[in-house]
Amino acid sequence: MAGSSRWASSAADKAEEARRKLEKEEKKKAKLEKQRKLEEAEELRQNEAAAARDTAAGIGSNGDEEASGRPAKRRRLSTDNNATSDEASQRPRKLLRFAAPGWGPCRSVDNYEPLNRIEEGSYGLVSRGRELATGDIVALKKLKMDNLADGFPITALREIQTLRASAGQTHIVALREVVLGTDPINDVYLVMDFLEHDLKTLQEEMSEPFLPSEVKTLLLQLVSAMDFLHERWILHRDLKTSNILMNNRGQLKIADFGMARYVSEPPPKNLTQLVVTLWYRAPELLLGAEQYDDKIDMWSVGCIFGELLKKEPLFMGKNEVDELSKIFTLCGPPTLHSWPTFRRLPNARHIQFPPTPPNLTPTEVKSMTTPSPLPLRTHFPLLTNSGTALLSALLSLDPLTRPSASEVLKHPYFEEIPRPKHTSMFPTFPSKGAMERRRRWSPNAPVRGEAVDFGKEVDGGKVDFAGIFGGNSEAGGAGFALRMG
């Protein structure tokens, strides 16, 4: 019974305790008084809460006080109990306190004034709005309610669940609240922070791709968000440039968690195969894998990395087969050495692959197992060696050899020159979502010999620096860009 615990005290313990008690005896009084005052204030708060609980529950709290051997609430205030107050008198200890959010009924969408539509995607309608009380500009996403026979759509529930779980991560869009429509009360809107751009529209509008230093910053932000999600067992499952938002201060945030869900190890059985937009879909999904993990997101990260460098999507397949063939053209066809398990995937049977040559010498095997950077090299001639290594690692056909988000964060590519550009040095752009029109002339990198005259040349004679000084939350884009590094 009692002897089974290591907390049973021995004679030595007792002697030690007696000695300590003696030492403390003198200091005790003053400190006890101080401690008590603190506690009294605390207790007052506690009692209030406890009383509230008791009234709510309709039960008196002094029921069987004697019967239960609780550490008496009042004992701490009595001075004759040495053992316990001694310990307490040492010094007030700091206990960790966690912020506990509350809950309350959903507010109405009437608290927001609609401004303009941003886009109508497959997952619902997104519009820009202003919160009437605060004037904050937000994005309102109306959830699509379909398949109502099974109740509230599980995808919508998961979206809210995973966004709530990601609250506070800098590079994941913040879900402010969930509001309800008024006319059909069943309409549900997610209220999120509004960001000026999504990477897809932005790249379409840009005349030149992002600079290498900018690509690094964007990629780092993206991967840090993925690291956060994967560490918490959340898969995004629909990473693409149109789901990646950016503000005019160079900050990137992932949005649209309509496909996201919690997973486990081993993977849950009810994973759906139809995830990720075709152009960003990993080869194992295209080949019909029933079980998959965070590496499908990392494939999409690889596609986005390449897209940022090239300013256009890497694999624009028309259908699944075309997508696969585009992937194999760039990354080379899978072999038993580069991807030992691919033949076991359901759809692999229907595809004719170049045969793996038998009887290979060890060096030939080695050359086949190490991914050849050659095709990637020709597509990305300006990319450094380590950049090519990272891209080809992210685009490894075998999910097992694809790096995880935490591994990517440590990649030497981010260490070498040019270093990632600080977000405050990012160029600004006119926002399509905020209906800012692109100005006819937008500055490019200064050409040698071209003199700058602020008064004359720049669009209407006015220089708008509001964006770079970041005074307000929704910085207007002046189309100003510092092209360096």
Add this chain to the structure above:
Amino acid sequence: MAPEPLSILTNPLATVEQLTSSSSQFDGVPADLETSIIHAGARLTQAAGILLQLPQDIIAQAIVLFTRFWIGSEGGSLLEHNASDVSAATIYLVSKLSAYQKSPRSVINTYAYLASLPATFPLPSTYIDAQDASTYHVSEGTYLTSRQTLNANESLVLRILGFQTHVALPHALSITYMQTLSFIPSPSGTALAARTFEHLNAALLSPQLLYLTHPPATLAVAAIYVAAREIGTKLPEGEWWEVFDCEREDLGFLVLAMGSFEGFVREEVQKWGRRGKVPLTAKQVAGEIEKRTMLEEGA
């Protein structure tokens, strides 16, 4: 204010306003009747979860959501919504978000069976006697209407809770704490862990709504404390609970609440008897209140 990420250590907790008032009390439901109904509804959720073969952590989450639903002036009123329907909706909702999704059919069948039982606190033999499927068989027509009710109540629960479905449970934490205290592994470790879990699960049904007032860490510490006292495991000298960020005041309150739970259930059983049913629909609640008023006027 930046929202804090929810984790296994944090739980949305009720505010003082939410604890001091409720829609039901505004509507005239006596406080003791409200306590009985929320307790009975939580028991119903637990029973349904067992019949649906859901793991206890899923059931516990459903019970916490069920309890959250009724408190505060903006919560649901027992005279407006059926406690049994809300119970079904929470279990359906929580199972949907878990790896153990249950079909509307299973949930509806289960609740029809439980509603067919003759008493809220039946003798164990009642379950064996309730073998007549015709008393709880759900026809296709009833099923379709029940499914609509289930979906409507699911939306209702989400609306009242503001889509806040996060529930952090103390069970796994308590195991970690017992390991930290070297109770696990030890000869009495298994018994202690089992007793701790029993207290944690009983606390779900507590009239003091402990899962709404205290964070998981504090609940875990209190359950270990009570269990160790009962089993006779020697606890460390000194204020060991502070290691787990638990305050003495909270511990004292929780130990008292967990210790008094058995007495509360005995009183409930005595109040409602082995035959009586705690009203679990709005209509029954109204009937019960009417009955009470008549008795008072007659007396």
